[in-house]
Amino acid sequence: MGLQVGRRRTLVLVAIGLLVTLAIAAPIGVRAMSAAEPVVTGIDDGATVNTDALRALSVRAPEGKDISQVQLLLDGAPVQTRRDGDRLLLADPALPDGAHTLTALVPEKMMPDREVTMAFTVDGTAPxxxxxxxxxxxxxxxxxxxxxxxxxxxxxxxxxxxxxxxxxxxxxxxxxxxxxxxxxxxxxxxxxxxxxxxVPVRHPGMRGVHMTAIAWSSPALRDPVLQMARDKRIDTIQLDIKDESGEVGYQSQVPLAKEIGSTRGHYDAKAVIDQLHAEGIRVVGRLVAFRDPILAKASWTSGKNDRVIQTRDGRPWSGSYGEYAFTNFANPDVISYNIGLATEAAELGFDDILFDYIRRPEGDLAQMKIPGLQVTPEQAITNFLAKSREEVRERGAFLGASVFGIAATRPGPVAQDIPTMAPHVDYISPMVYPSHWGPGEYGVPQPESQPYDIVVRSLADFAAKVEGSDTQIIPWLQAFNLRKAYGPAEVQAQIKASQENGMQSFLLWNAGCRYDNAGLEPKP
Incomplete structure (x- = not known):
């Protein structure tokens, strides 16, 4: 009996002890749960952030509290906030660069404030x-x-x-x-x-001469030019890809060239380029773009009239070039054909693609019909060059454009706006042949008899037109006779005029491809 009484007392005491423990522990447990801190999201403690990240920073109230009870301190001072539903955001997240602290707190009357503090660094400076x-x-x-x-x-x-x-x-x-x-x-x-x-690109320069495809197939014309290169009188040979007749000098694989029968076998492009490169000679491919009788006639006779520049009444425009002369520089097929030849030539190894007849035909523009033209002719020509250079550059070749000598002062008649064209080519080659200037041009009474005077003044104008761009001027100089015989003195006068304009490069033109009268000195 006494043992049972003792056990009961023990159980009672244990129960009382548990009740006392629970009575004491319960307020402590409730305080810990209710004392949860405000919740900061969007950035991590110790993070380095920019202004955009600070826009994501938000604060929520602890459980049981309203967001209106939450206060934010930035670097120890109250900061302006805005409310977004149940969140607080910084009203102005554009904080100065450097270290900062953010404290979110809920004031309490009888207990310590509920708060959380985090440090972060603002870096708003872009690399x-x-x-x-x-x-x-x-x-x-x-x-x-x-x-x-x-x-x-x-x-x-x-x-x-x-x-x-x-x-x-x-x-x-x-x-x-x-x-x-x-x-x-x-x-x-x-x-x-x-x-x-x-990527900044600068043409390495050249001293070159023009050779047609047919001339290259003739040892009598080819061998003297090769000897000039071997003697260091020139370092570049310009070889026609497509000429004024529309003929492609080698067996091109461009589909439209094969379709219209424009390819010829005057030379093996890859073999010639490999031979010249082996001797340290650069090869420039001249590509006559929009004067193309073969493409024009084939297009017209097959009903693809929009490929051809026309008169207002719908006939092929001839001007002084023949019945089928100028293809339409605004036509996608014509554009694709010329760019196709240019990229093929670049892949074969031509160092440069030099466009010629990169213009509209002379004549009254109001009397011409140019199907599909949505911009000015000048802008259409520039657009063509821009598209061409992207393709040619990708295949490792430079791009040049031959232009009329008058284009520096009169771009309209041929749609060659030099400042507009310049950013889209590596060099511009103005044809400043003294024989092609009229009396009084640039104040020169007789340009053909004054080669130095007309060339030095006209090239100065071209230099001014490309100033501020990376485009070089590499002029075409006269090495042929017209009304006046041109020999070493006349050629050298033009070269001197070019050099005095800071132009060390040049290309000599002789339609007959004979240059024994150029008087070029070997270059060390």
Missing amino acids: TLSVDPAAVTDLRKPFTLQGKATGATVLTADDQAVPLDGDGAFSLKLPHAPGKVQLAARDDAGNSVKQEFM
């Missing part, structure tokens, strides 16, 4: 990009893009990751120089910058 501006002079050699992405931790070039060293320097090796590279840099804070970098 900066700089690229080595050294110009490329050989588009087919491997190219290394070097530069610095200061402040960046991630860099891409055309969406491909580029490694960075400790100070942001980078070096990206490419198989050849692209026309442009899209760079994008980002730092740890999320700041980013994008920059389209145009």
Whole structure:
């Protein structure tokens, strides 16, 4: 009996003890649960962020509290907020760069305030990009893009990751120089910058002569020119791809060339280029663009009249060039045909593609019908050059455009606007032949008898037209007789005039492809 009484007392005491414990512990448990802190989301404690990230920073009230009871302190001082539903946001997230603290608190009367404090660093400065501006002079050699992405931790070039060293320097090796590279840099804070970098390209220069496809097939004309190159009197041979007759000098594989029968077998393009390159001679391919009787006639007779520039009453425009003369520079087929020949030639190894007749025909524009033309003729020509260079550059060749000597002062009659064209070609080759100027041009009484005077003044005008661009002027100079015999003195006068305008390069024109009268001295 006594033992049972003792057990009951013990159980009672244990029960009382448990009740006392629960009575004491219950307020403590309730206080811990109700004392939850405000919830800060959007950034992590210790993070480095930019303004965009701060816009995502939000604060919610702890359980059991209303958002109106929450206060925010920035660096220890109240900060203006705005309410978004049950969240508080910074009214102005554009904080100054540097270290900051944010405290979110709910004041309490009888207990300590409920608060949470986090530290973060604001970095609103985007990385900066700089690229080595050294110009490329050989588009087919491997190219290394070097530069610095200061402040960046991630860099891409055309969406491909580029490694960075400790100070942001980078070096990206490419198989050849692209026309442009899209760079994008980002730092740890999320700041980013994008920059389209145009790869600087500078033509290496040349001293060259014109050769037709037929002339190249003649040893009597070809061998003297080869000897000039071997004697270092010239370093470049300009060889026709497509000439004024519309003939393509080699067996082109461009589908339209084969369809209209414009290809010829005057030379084997790949074999000739390989031979000349082996001797250190550059090869420029002259491509007569829009004067193309073969394409014009084939198009007209097959009912594709829109490929041909026409009179207002719907006949093929002839001017002084014959019944089928000028193809339509606004027609997609004509554009595609010429660009197709240009890219094929670049792939075969031509160092340059030099467009000729890159213009409209002379005459009253109001009397011409140009199907599909949506812009001015000048802009259409420029658009063609821009599209061509992108394709030609991709295949490792430079792009040039031959223009009339009058284009510097009178672009309208031939649709050759030099300042507009310049950004889209590597060089412009004005035909400043003294025999082609009228008396009094540039204040020169008799241009044909004054080769130095007319060339030095006209080229100065062209130089001014391309000032501020990377485009060079490489003039066509006269090495033929017209009303006056042209020998070494006249050719040298033109070369001197070019050099005095800072132009060390030139191309000599003789339709007969004979240059024994040029008087060129060997270049060391």
